[in-house]
Amino acid sequence: MKKISKHFLKDSYHIVDLKLCSVRLIDNSRFPWVILIPKRKKISDIFQLNKKDQSLLMDEIVHISKIMKKTFRAFNLNIEKIGNVVPQLHIHIVARRKKDITWPLSVWVIKKKSYSIVGLDKVIIKLKKNFIKNRKK
């Protein structure tokens, strides 16, 4: 998977590959959190994608939003393109709940906390199951 920056590989786990994006779970047990990484080289901004890929990105954001909302019974979704630290284009989708640790503030106001091994397994299995059930045609 040469198109994925090594920065992502150390603190996230592969969930599924869609047409445009690779979807990975962020290792932060505070929030159910995935990133979508378009499998294109040297792209750091949405406007650098061609029109077809921009449209695919929107479709995949919508698809994954629905799965995140349902899987984690989210009250709200935070969908963010930041990239201040890792420039390769990636979109965060975070399932927010009114009882989560920073609600209603941003997920960025608190340091991450890794999953336990068991917790990590559980969330990965749950997500993969829901991705298979709602497979994108």
Place this chain on the structure above:
Amino acid sequence: MKKISKHFLKDSYHIVDLKLCSVRLIDNSRFPWVILIPKRKKISDIFQLNKKDQSLLMDEIVHISKIMKKTFRAFNLNIEKIGNVVPQLHIHIVARRKKDITWPLSVWVIKKKSYSIVGLDKVIIKLKKNFIKNRKK
């Protein structure tokens, strides 16, 4: 402008209306920051927009991203759908610079600071000028 929540009206200023979104400057002098508000009723998530509006939203995000990047000579753009406090769907586009006050951290880790009257006028004029110059057909 009945379709725009009153929450936005008190701390942001109208810049331009596009086909789908109303674009407003956020009154925070720490960062050049606009929000895009789709002029649709009772929508709080991107996936609630119909397919045509999703596509329009992507087009307008791309259009405004380019203008924000150019107008403020941004090093990077943060593009975020949060909505934890104000549920009406809105997308933040923030021009980030390596010298800004929270770089490379999120804009959410610091409290806002309003523009001076002169500063506000200046940034509104600058933005409007660039929107007119790059008018979306």
